[in-house]
Amino acid sequence: MKRQFGAGIALGILGTVLAAVAIWIVVVYTGAYNVAASERHTDAVRWTLDTAMRRSVSSRAGGVEIPRDPPEDLLATGAGLYAGSCAHCHGAPGGEPEEWSRGMRPEPPRLAEAATEWMPEEIHWIVANGIRMSAMPAFGAHHTPEELVALTAFVDALPGLTPEDYAALTGTGGESAGAAPVPAGDAPARP
The missing domain is CATH 1.20.5 (Single alpha-helices involved in coiled-coils or other helix-helix interfaces)
Known part of the structure; x- marks a missing residue:
């Protein structure tokens, strides 16, 4: 039986x-x-993709030392990289993301709020490796380890920054604090 x-x-x-x-x-x-980016994912698909992404990142992140109280020059380097490569999709303190980025699925998160949900080591992993099927590129192959740490430190600090802080760090001096790229002379040199 x-x-x-x-x-x-x-x-x-x-x-x-x-x-x-x-x-x-x-x-x-x-x-x-329907795979059209003009339509939002169904709740089940959104939950599946978001949960898989979060679990994947948390299980792979680590092994990098991110300063808990980064010096201003490190934050400025990260801010310059962010302004040139990230603010277009994720926005910045006092600035909105570019309108075209709102048509991405999943929609890029506003990092001034969303960065609080991640540990610095997880932010570093996302920046270095990107996220498949999200339009988040992998910066690891195109940035030095120091640049990745600077960008991570900046994103980790982003939720506490005012538009004036951001303008000072990016050297925009009161100009548009949104997705405007940093002038070429302010971006760190690449090896």
Whole structure:
């Protein structure tokens, strides 16, 4: 009797897995899921992608030393990198992201608020490796380790910065504190 019960459970699990795979194949091959960026993800897809991303980042982050009280020159370097590469999509203190970035799915988070949800080591991992299917690029191959640390330190400090702080760090001196790039002379040199 126990043997038949166990076999029934095993067949039930196998049947469920096969049905799920069949549904997945039908959805993929029929184009039933709308992949248009003009439409928001369904709640189930948004939850799945967000949860997978957060768990993946937290399990891989670490192994890098991020200063807990970074010096202003490190923050200024990070601010310059942020202004030139990140503010377009994520916005900045006192500035909105570029309008075109609002059409991305998932929509890039406003880092002045969202950075509080991440540990500095996780921010570093995201900056260095990017996030698939989100338009978040991997900066690790194009930035030095020092630049990655500077950018991480800046993003970690971003929630506490005022528009005036941001303008001072980027050298914009009261100009647009949003997605305006830093003048070329202010960006750190690349090796």
